[in-house]
Each structure stands twice: as structure tokens, then as C-alpha cells.
Amino acid sequence: MKNSWREALIGLCLAALPVAAMFVLVVLPAFEGLRFSLGYVPGDNPAYSTGSHLVTSSTPTLEVYRTLLSSPFVQADLRLTLTVTLFTVLLILLVGYSLALLVRFGPGRLGAAVRSLYLIPMFVPVVIAAYAFITLYGSRGWLDALLHHVGIGYRSPIYGIPGIVMGLVWSHLPFATLLLGSGLDALPEEQVEAARDSGAGFLSILWRIILPLNLTPTMIVAAFSGISVLGSYTVPALLGPNAPQMVGVAMEQYFGAYRQPQGAVALAMITFALAAAIGALYVWGISRTRRHG
Amino acid sequence: MALLELTHLQKQYANLGVVRDLNLEVAEGEVLCLLGPSGCGKTTTLRMVAGFLQPDGGDIRMDGKSLLRLPPERRPTGMVFQRYTLWPHMSVWHNVAFGLGLRRRPRAEIEQRVKDVLELVGLPEMARRYPAQLSGGQQQRIALARALVLEPRLLLLDEPFANLDAQLRERMRDELLSLQRRVGITMIFVTHDQAEALVLAHRIAVMREGNLEQIAAPDEIYNRPATRFVAAFVGTMNLLEGKVSAGQVIAGPFRFPVPSGLKDGETVTLAIRPEDLAFASGGFPVRTVQVANLGHYRRATLQTSEGGELLAFTGGEIPSEGLVQASRVLVYGASGKLAGVLEPQALAQVKP
Numbered sequence: 031m032k033n034s035w036r037e038a039l040i041g042l043c044l045a046a047l048p049v050a051a052m053f054v055l056v057v058l059p060a061f062e063g064l065r066f067s068l069g070y071v072p073g074d075n076p077a078y079s080t081g082s083h084l085v086t087s088s089t090p091t092l093e094v095y096r097t098l099l100s101s102p103f104v105q106a107d108l109r110l111t112l113t114v115t116l117f118t119v120l121l122i123l124l125v126g127y128s129l130a131l132l133v134r135f136g137p138g139r140l141g142a143a144v145r146s147l148y149l150i151p152m153f154v155p156v157v158i159a160a161y162a163f164i165t166l167y168g169s170r171g172w173l174d175a176l177l178h179h180v181g182i183g184y185r186s187p188i189y190g191i192p193g194i195v196m197g198l199v200w201s202h203l204p205f206a207t208l209l210l211g212s213g214l215d216a217l218p219e220e221q222v223e224a225a226r227d228s229g230a231g232f233l234s235i236l237w238r239i240i241l242p243l244n245l246t247p248t249m250i251v252a253a254f255s256g257i258s259v260l261g262s263y264t265v266p267a268l269l270g271p272n273a274p275q276m277v278g279v280a281m282e283q284y285f286g287a288y289r290q291p292q293g294a295v296a297l298a299m300i301t302f303a304l305a306a307a308i309g310a311l312y313v314w315g316i317s318r319t320r321r322h323g
Numbered sequence: 324m325a326l327l328e329l330t331h332l333q334k335q336y337a338n339l340g341v342v343r344d345l346n347l348e349v350a351e352g353e354v355l356c357l358l359g360p361s362g363c364g365k366t367t368t369l370r371m372v373a374g375f376l377q378p379d380g381g382d383i384r385m386d387g388k389s390l391l392r393l394p395p396e397r398r399p400t401g402m403v404f405q406r407y408t409l410w411p412h413m414s415v416w417h418n419v420a421f422g423l424g425l426r427r428r429p430r431a432e433i434e435q436r437v438k439d440v441l442e443l444v445g446l447p448e449m450a451r452r453y454p455a456q457l458s459g460g461q462q463q464r465i466a467l468a469r470a471l472v473l474e475p476r477l478l479l480l481d482e483p484f485a486n487l488d489a490q491l492r493e494r495m496r497d498e499l500l501s502l503q504r505r506v507g508i509t510m511i512f513v514t515h516d517q518a519e520a521l522v523l524a525h526r527i528a529v530m531r532e533g534n535l536e537q538i539a540a541p542d543e544i545y546n547r548p549a550t551r552f553v554a555a556f557v558g559t560m561n562l563l564e565g566k567v568s569a570g571q572v573i574a575g576p577f578r579f580p581v582p583s584g585l586k587d588g589e590t591v592t593l594a595i596r597p598e599d600l601a602f603a604s605g606g607f608p609v610r611t612v613q614v615a616n617l618g619h620y621r622r623a624t625l626q627t628s629e630g631g632e633l634l635a636f637t638g639g640e641i642p643s644e645g646l647v648q649a650s651r652v653l654v655y656g657a658s659g660k661l662a663g664v665l666e667p668q669a670l671a672q673v674k675p
Contacts, residue, residue, distance in 0.1 A: 218406060218408065220404040220406050220408040221408055223373075223375055223404070223408075224402070224410075224466075224469070225410075225421070226374075226375075226394070226396050227373065227400070227401060227402045228421050228425065228469065229396045229397075229422050229425045229473070230396060230421075230422075230425055234425060238421075239410060242410075242412040243410070243411070243412060319412075
């Protein structure tokens with residue numbers, strides 16, 4: 031009996047540290063942020079009370095959200111964020127799948143080459159990659175100069191939606207390909223061969239066998255890339271337009287340039303809600319795919 | 324004309340010949356078993372016929388036409404794999420109907436053919452289930468149905484029962500046999516299980532290190548193994564090493580006149596089936612070392628006066644000591660090829 035108490039106590043102590051860290055670093059700030067965005071402004075905390083355009087209320091109010099969401103600038107920011115997220119996730123899946131399929135089913139040397147190359151972006155800091163994109167594809171960049179030499183006009187994708195999407199696809203691709211590739215590696219060769227034996231060509235096999243069987247990694251990639259893109263800052267700040275902006279950049283400006291921490295926190299809460307919705311979609315999808323074991 | 328012809332078929336991996344100059348024919352309606360130990364090239368051969376592997380040399384012809392340029396999806400073959408390969412996200416019905424759907428058959432025809440084939444494999448009530456809800460044996464029967472529903476000219480089976488327990492394997496083997504008799508489909512069946520090959524096949528092709536050792540009917544393979552390897556691999560066999568000396572073969576307790584084709588000084592191997600050894604009034608003396616009761620027969624380990632051990636299968640009494648006679652002895656020369664079979668009359672002259 032004594033032993034079981036001791037074991038339980040050791041277990042609790044071991045679990046207490048990560049739980050406490052999560053509480054201090056995630057739950058408490060999130061809860062405080064939510065309260066702040068609902069009008070509770072602690073007067074004795076200058077981080078909260080010295081901001082401008084503060085909405086103060088003794089009871090919870092949605093005034094901050096109402097003001098933010100009625101602003102055409104914030105609406106445009108949210109539209110841009112959702113558009114970029116959608117296109118980026120689709121492109122990540124498309125390119126990631128192409129690379130993962132090449133690695134898994136491609137001819138020996140090509141597959142091996144792709145396997146050793148696709149991880150490279152993981153080791154390049156995003157800031158460096160963003161400046162490389164500007165140098166290569168920006169107005170008066172390398173590609174512009176090259177096309178100019180051969181007399182072809184060029185419109186740079188940098189400082190627009192395509193620029194952000196390019197940068198985000200670059201930075202998310204290694205993780206996505208790695209995950210999709212692991213899923214494809216786990217796929218038994220015989221499952222694909224049985225489909226070929228039944229008369230299926232490559233596209234039928236991809237659509238009806240490989241994608242459904244690799245649905246869990248696909249959903250993980252889609253959900254986690256989506257959540258990451260939604261709150262991204264560096265790439266949109268360096269490669270995106272001045273206006274509208276992605277919410278990550280807008281949050282920073284509300285916080286730093288406009289000195290409106292309450293607006294920044296409310297934007298963070300909206301972003302959190304969107305990310306939670308993606309998370310919920312992911313959990314629902316996973317539970318559906320696992321139903322048939 | 325044979326349905327399938329393999330001529331000078333070759334396959335190498337890293338300069339190592341996995342299949343070496345293989346020649347064989349399969350007749351319409353025939354069940355051919357490729358039998359051999361792991362790594363002998365039987366699965367590689369099957370995968371080349373299915374189109375999953377491209378041979379390095381030789382040809383694969385069906386009805387006289389080469390299949391080499393056809394990808395697997397265009398070949399008139401159906402394959403059942405060793406591992407359960409049903410697609411887990413599809414119901415049994417959708418698994419079986421998959422190939423028919425790809426061929427854009429009318430819905431009514433698909434319904435009918437799926438129903439018929441599920442009845443054929445004895446699982447008509449499983450159509451709505453998912454693979455995870457089926458036992459291993461049921462999954463393999465559905466895999467068989469999925470291959471059969473497309474009515475292939477040739478059914479290829481790659482150790483389909485290897486993952487099943489012994490009892491179920493035996494039942495599935497019998498079911499496949501009766502199904503083949505009903506449908507009359509041509510089959511190539513890969514196995515390393517001799518009993519499976521002996522029960523199922525019209526002919527057995529025994530392979531070793533990429534070469535064909537012998538191709539013959541099961542009785543022939545069992546009773547007259549063409550090589551020492553086949554003798555040792557198929558069934559249980561007593562093997563005794565000996566030598567040709569002064570016109571006699573001397574091996575263990577045996578001394579007998581040299582069969583034609585063997586030279587003086589040549590090493591030989593005698594092969595005797597355990598069921599061909601019996602206690603008798605004459606023969607050579609043995610001492611019984613161990614007896615194992617296997618239900619319908621007993622397995623006795625016998626020690627000869629030279630110290631060698633022999634196995635004997637018998638349903639009768641086994642004395643602790645006695646004389647044993649062999650009713651049939653196979654003689655293999657130094658090349659490993661069958662040099663002669665000593666039947667009862669020849670063995671009567673054997674002087675122990």
C-alpha cells in the first residue's frame with residue numbers, strides 16, 4: 031500500500047512540471063489575453079493599461095471585436111490571411127505529394143536525389159530564404175534581369191500574395207514532404223500492386239488507393255501547415271504587400287506601431303479561433319478515417 | 324499450344340542471377356506449383372509473369388504472344404498476394420468490384436458478378452463488411468474473389484496461405500482445389516510448403532538458386548526425384564553417403580551392384596523414404612533409438628550397426644532391435660542426378 035502511494039506521488043511529481051510549465055506559458059497568458067480583449071484592463075499593469083484606444087468594462091464586452099471586425103482594413107487582412115492559407119496549404123500538399131511520390135515510387139536515382147534535396151529548406155533560416163526570394167524573383171532581381179535580356183516583360187510576385195505563398199510553401203515543404211513520405215513509405219507495396227493487377231493506372235491508384243490510405247498524414251500536414259501559415263509573421267512581413275496584411279503582421283503593427291495591445295490580443299484570439307476550427311476539422315477527419323481500422 | 328511459355332527467362336539483382344535461363348510451359352486449365360526454398364527465384368518468376376518485374380533476358384508468352392511490353396494492368400493475369408492486400412478503406416463489395424468499375428462495366432453486371440464470385444468463395448454475406456472486420460482466411464478468400472471476378476486467363480498465387488494457421492491453411496487449400504476444379508482456371512501457385520504443392524498441383528516445378536531442378540507430376544516428384552536436392556527437399560528422406568568400389572555401391576549397411584552410368588571411385592548418395600523401410604525377417608540389423616507417435620503412424624529413429632541413423636514411418640509394431648529391409652532405394656551420382664532406382668527385385672540381391 032505504501033509503495034503504491036509512493037509510486038503515485040512520483041508519478042504526480044513527474045507530471046507536475048510539464049503541467050505547470052503549460053499552465054504558466056500557455057493557459058495563463060491565453061486566459062489573461064482573453065480577459066483583456068473582453069474589456070478587463072488591469073490598471074496596475076502598464077503592459078495593458080498604457081495602450082491607446084482601450085475599451086474598459088467591468089463586465090465582459092465584445093466591443094473590441096466589434097470595432098475590429100467592422101474595420102474594412104481588418105476585414106481585408108482576414109480575407110488575405112484566409113486566401114493565402116488556403117492557397118499555401120493546397121500548394122504545400124500538391125508539391126509535397128509530388129516530391130513524396132517521386133521519393134517513394136520514382137526511378138532509383140531521381141528518387142534518391144529528391145530525398146536528399148527536399149530537406150534543404152529546413153536548414154535555411156526563413157529570413158535568409160525571404161531575402162533570397164527578393165534577390166531572385168523581386169523586381170530588378172535575377173529573373174527580371176534574365177528575362178529583360180531576352181526581351182520578355184516580368185511582373186514580380188514579391189510584395190504580393192504570390193510572394194507570400196512562395197515563401198511559405200518553401201518554408202513548410204520539408205516538414206510536409208517528410209510526413210507525407212513517411213505515410214507513403216508505410217503503404218504496403220502489395221496494396222499498390224493489387225490495384226495495378228486489377229487494371230488501375232497511375233491516376234486511379236493515386237486517387238482511389240494512395241490518397242485514401244495516406245489520409246491521416248495528409249490531414250496532419252494540411253492542419254498543421256494551415257495553423258502555422260495562419261499565424262506566420264516573417265515571410266508575410268518580408269515578402270507580403272504593405273496593405274492588406276496577414277494577421278500575424280497586423281497583430282505586430284497593432285501591438286508595436288499603433289500601440290493598441292487590446293486590438294492585437296483580439297486579433298490573436300480571432301486567429302486562435304480559426305486555428306481551433308482547423309484543429310476541430312482535423313480531429314473530426316481523423317476519427318472518421320479510423321472508424322474502419 | 325501451351326497457354327503460357329517461359330523461355331530462357333533471366334533476372335539478376337546486383338549481378339547475382341536470381342532466375343537463370345528458366346524454361347517452362349503451363350497448359351490451359353493446369354495448376355503448376357513453383358516449389359523451392361526461400362530465395363530460389365519462385366516469387367521473382369511469378370512477379371515477372373505478372374509484370375511487376377521486367378526480366379533481364381528471355382520471353383514470357385501467352386497464347387504465343389509476348390507479354391513483355393504489357394504493364395501489369397494490361398496483362399490477362401490476376402494475382403493473389405501473400406500478405407492481406409485488401410484495401411482497408413473499401414468494403415468487401417468495393418474491393419471486389421474495383422477492377423470491374425475501372426473497366427466501366429454496367430452497374431447491373433458488376434452487381435451480378437460480385438455476387439456470383441462472393442458465392443463462389445463462400446462469403447456472400449460479407450459484401451458490406453470492411454477488411455478489418457474479417458478473419459485472415461476470409462480476407463484471403465476475398466482477395467481471391469477480387470482476382471477471379473476479372474476472369475483472368477491465368478491466376479497467380481504467391482504463397483497466399485502462408486500467413487494462416489496450419490488448420491486454416493489446410494482448409495483453404497482444399498477449398499482452392501475444389502474451386503479450381505469447378506472453374507477450371509489455369510493457376511501458378513508459389514509455395515515453399517511441399518504438402519501444399521503435392522495436394523494442389525497437376526505439376527510441380529522445383530526450383531533451386533534460380534534454376535529449375537525438376538518439373539513433373541507430384542507422384543513423379545515424390546517417387547522419382549530427379550536430383551539429390553529434390554529428393555532431400557520434397558518429403559522426408561533418409562540420405563546415405565557412399566562410394567562406388569570394385570563394382571559395388573557401398574553406403575552404410577548397403578552393398579549392391581553398381582547401376583549403369585556410375586564410375587569406380589565415384590561418390591554416391593542413397594535416398595530412402597522412411598515409409599520404404601520396414602522391419603522384416605531379413606535385411607540389416609538396427610536398434611530403435613526413439614519412437615514418436617504421430618497419431619495415424621509412428622516415426623522411429625533407427626541406428627544401424629555402422630552408427631548411422633535412419634528414419635522409418637510405420638503403422639505396425641516397432642521392436643527395440645531387429646532387421647530392417649528397404650523396399651525402394653534411389654541412387655544419386657556425384658553430379659547429384661538420379662542414377663538408378665532399386666526396386667524390390669534388385670534389392671533382393673542386396674547383400675547387407
